[in-house]
Amino acid sequence: MLKKLNVYCTEKDIMGKTESEDLQADYTTAMISGLQQLYESSQYTDVEIEVENRTFHCHRLVLAAMSPYFDAMFSSGMIESQNHKVNIKNVPSSTFDIILQFIYSGTLALNEENVGDVLQTSVMMQIKCLKERCEEFMISKVDTENCIGTWKLAQGHGCHYLTQKSFRFILHYFTEVCQTEDFRALDVFEVISIISDNDLNVKDEEIVIETVFDWIHADIDNRKQHIKTLFEHLRLPLLQPEYLLEVVEQNPLIQNETECREILDEAKRYHLLPARRQEFISPRLVYRNLGDFEEVxxxxxxxxxxxxxxxxxxxxxxxxxxxxxxxxxxxxxxxxxxxxxxxxxxxxxxxxxxxxxxxxxxxxxxxxxxxxxxxxxxxxxxxxxxxxxxxxxxxxxxxxxxxxxxxxxxxxxxxxxxxxxxxxxxxxxxxxxxxxxxxxxxxxxxxxxxxxxxxxxxxxxxxxxxxxxxxxxxxxxxxxxxxxxxxxxxxxxxxxxxxxxxxxxxxxxxxxxxxxxxxxxxxxxxxxxxxxxxxxxxxxxxxxxxxxxxxxxxxxxxxxxxxxxxxxxxxxxxxxxxxxxxxxxx
Structure with missing residues (x-):
């Protein structure tokens, strides 16, 4: 009897859990349907949101429930909470329309053209679940042409997950990404963050050197001043000696730069003194994690x-x-x-x-x-x-x-x-x-x-x-x-x-x-x-x-x-x- 009772209790617990889940699903469906009807009929609305040249009739309770941004606005005693009118600037009305559809119905009509604006607005309005959906969509669409833009957009809006994923993509497909116009438009610190990463996926360090020089030549008058800063992050000891002497040393950009010449001499010592290689210390003597070689x-x-x-x-x-x-x-x-x-x-x-x-x-x-x-x-x-x-x-x-x-x-x-x-x-x-x-x-x-x-x-x-x-x-x-x-x-x-x-x-x-x-x-x-x-x-x-x-x-x-x-x-x-x-x- 005891064994049967235990089985019965277990089955009852499972059935109870299933019924609870079904009830919750039914409730959610009914609530969303009701909210959508209220929004479409403008029934019981108590706030007008003006975006560009459009006016949206909304419910403060619904907006505050989904967005800490609106919650703070309506509970702070600001003028918007008193006259029931809110004016939102720097947001396209089409974007706000998409966001309202998501708030009231849970549907989301994202595409590659609108996702950037929707992400930016969801960050501003602190709608976490919408921000996450935008990040997932952008990750699924990232490629060698848009990964730089995605990375910068994610950084600018504090989207850590999207920042990490897009940066990993840049590192993995570096040989293709470095040839894009977006890469050539990066600032010096963004270039350094990429070339200094140990997970950079390159066959050899010559690719990194050529990329850096190409980046400088894309705007040489304004960028040649950065050669010293960039040179500190180039792993010259890992270059082939011939390339080091015949290409790097002959580059006019470093001829009159004392700091660059010192870093070059360091790499030359590494190659010229193989008997002392065990004692060679340099932050530039680090093999990439995805490279073919490793120091052991x-x-x-x-x-x-x-x-x-x-x-x-x-x-x-x-x-x-x-x-x-x-x-x-x-x-x-x-x-x-x-x-x-x-x-x-x-x-x-x-x-x-x-x-x-x-x-x-x-x-x-x-x-x-x-x-x-x-x-x-x-x-x-x-x-x-x-x-x-x-x-x-x-x-x-x-x-x-x-x-x-x-x-x-x-x-x-x-x-x-x-x-x-x-x-x-x-x-x-x-x-x-x-x-x-x-x-x-x-x-x-x-x-x-x-x-x-x-x-x-x-x-x-x-x-x-x-x-x-x-x-x-x-x-x-x-x-x-x-x-x-x-x-x-x-x-x-x-x-x-x-x-x-x-x-x-x-x-x-x-x-x-x-x-x-x-x-x-x-x-x-x-x-x-x-x-x-x-x-x-x-x-x-x-x-x-x-x-x-x-x-x-x-x-x-x-x-x-x-x-x-x-x-x-x-x-x-x-x-x-x-x-x-x-x-x-x-």
Missing amino acids: VVCIGGSNEREQTRRTVMCCRNNKNWNYLEPLPYDPGVEYATCSYGNAIFASGGSSNLKGMLCYHSNQNMWTRCQSMLLGRRRHSMEAVGDSVYVLGGFDDTNEEEFQTILAIEKFKLSTGEWEDCGYLSTPVRSASSAVDREKIFLFGGVTGENFDTKIVQCFDTRRNTCSVVSQLPVFCRLSSAFGYQRKVVIICPDGKILSFDDGAVEDVGCIPGFERYSFGSVLQGDSVNIYGGIKSSEVFNDVICFNLSSKTASLTGTYMPERLFGFGCAKCVIHKKYLNKPVCK
């Missing part, structure tokens, strides 16, 4: 257990998702070194193949084997300078002789693909960090051949092939991490201290509270360094910590590695999105 952080090998590693290579994308890339062709073992040159990443040495050298080609998502190093190494440093990759110091535990900590420096010439001896450290060290400043490689701390931690800073001059001790660190810091930043070198110590090194002087920059880890990965991202994973005693981490070098504050990014990891290579590179098709399942 690549994590190579590593492990969550000591004395183990793996061939796995994965990358962290801008959307915080992780993807697998082509794995290493062999397991390098532990304590190998990595560095980048342009969009290539090199990995050398390691316990399983002390002389091994690999190169990752991001444009093909593939690894190739390079000529073996002259000496086998692990726990060494590796840096790119000019057209060469250098390996410095390290450790060879297969060497039965006394000198297992390596003094020799060798370089890999990218032009020939061959290794050659090029000098010696002042003091042989292993597990030191390194960074480059003005063609000089600096090694920070490390462990000496006598198994003592050291505070010394060594400088290897790649032009003279000479090395000298130039400074002392305030702390011992084996297994630290270092990178160039704004003509200085920043050092991340395993205890969380952040140091700055500049021409021999060492300064305390800040500290990451509770850090205490080593064998972590780090990359420079704008004015911050992101630190990935690492190990403390037996605890392995998978978090990503951000230290802002400007504010000197640390925080968790909210991004996590798919697994706990340490002892991996870490570098940025630009890769085609077609290779980002193997997501890592966390």
Whole structure:
């Protein structure tokens, strides 16, 4: 009986709800029909609305119920509420007629000719449901010829939904929209809002450059003054070098503009110094969300257990998702070194193949084997300078002789693909960090051949092939991490201290509270360094910590590695999105 009763109650509830809905629908139909009859017969009207040369006989109660504009007018004690006559200016009578038809009958006769006026008037009269219907109609009719006008109309009347939708349309069909007369009529700030958006759908940045110059030439006398403002938003580092030098640099508009020349020189440095690309910081080095390429952080090998590693290579994308890339062709073992040159990443040495050298080609998502190093190494440093990759110091535990900590420096010439001896450290060290400043490689701390931690800073001059001790660190810091930043070198110590090194002087920059880890990965991202994973005693981490070098504050990014990891290579590179098709399942 209980089950039947429950079913009966449920059916009754459903039937009751249906009856209520039917009743409401009948009531609405009857009310609308009655209102329409009252309006058409002018029966019981109590206000006259004068629009242009027409007079509309209306009911204040109905107008106030639908429009806060009329409600405020009739309840405010204004003259209109006293003499029962209202004069509305700057509204076509045909438009007001459409609005009254909607108020009294719920019918709406919109077309492409009248929708703009109806939208404008509905905004003025605060008739929300009518405004929404107008927005939906305009969205359904938007095309490459009218999207600019729709966007500007929506902005002018505070129609946020229509503004957003029409702007998204402009971004998506930019290559067609930028050729219209409406685009050429935009003001400079409207152009900037479009070209600076990361969702701009362009195959390459050359299209954006040409569009900007075309816009200026459409009214060159009045617009050439804006070239400096626009140039700040052009992503020149993403241009092909030939286009940058042969088209942009030769444009007469920028010849005498110092600010433009500085931005151009910045892009030229990006292309001319591929060895320093990891340290390049610019608001113009941002890849579009809909473009073919994306800058990612690549994590190579590593492990969550000591004395183990793996061939796995994965990358962290801008959307915080992780993807697998082509794995290493062999397991390098532990304590190998990595560095980048342009969009290539090199990995050398390691316990399983002390002389091994690999190169990752991001444009093909593939690894190739390079000529073996002259000496086998692990726990060494590796840096790119000019057209060469250098390996410095390290450790060879297969060497039965006394000198297992390596003094020799060798370089890999990218032009020939061959290794050659090029000098010696002042003091042989292993597990030191390194960074480059003005063609000089600096090694920070490390462990000496006598198994003592050291505070010394060594400088290897790649032009003279000479090395000298130039400074002392305030702390011992084996297994630290270092990178160039704004003509200085920043050092991340395993205890969380952040140091700055500049021409021999060492300064305390800040500290990451509770850090205490080593064998972590780090990359420079704008004015911050992101630190990935690492190990403390037996605890392995998978978090990503951000230290802002400007504010000197640390925080968790909210991004996590798919697994706990340490002892991996870490570098940025630009890769085609077609290779980002193997997501890592966390």
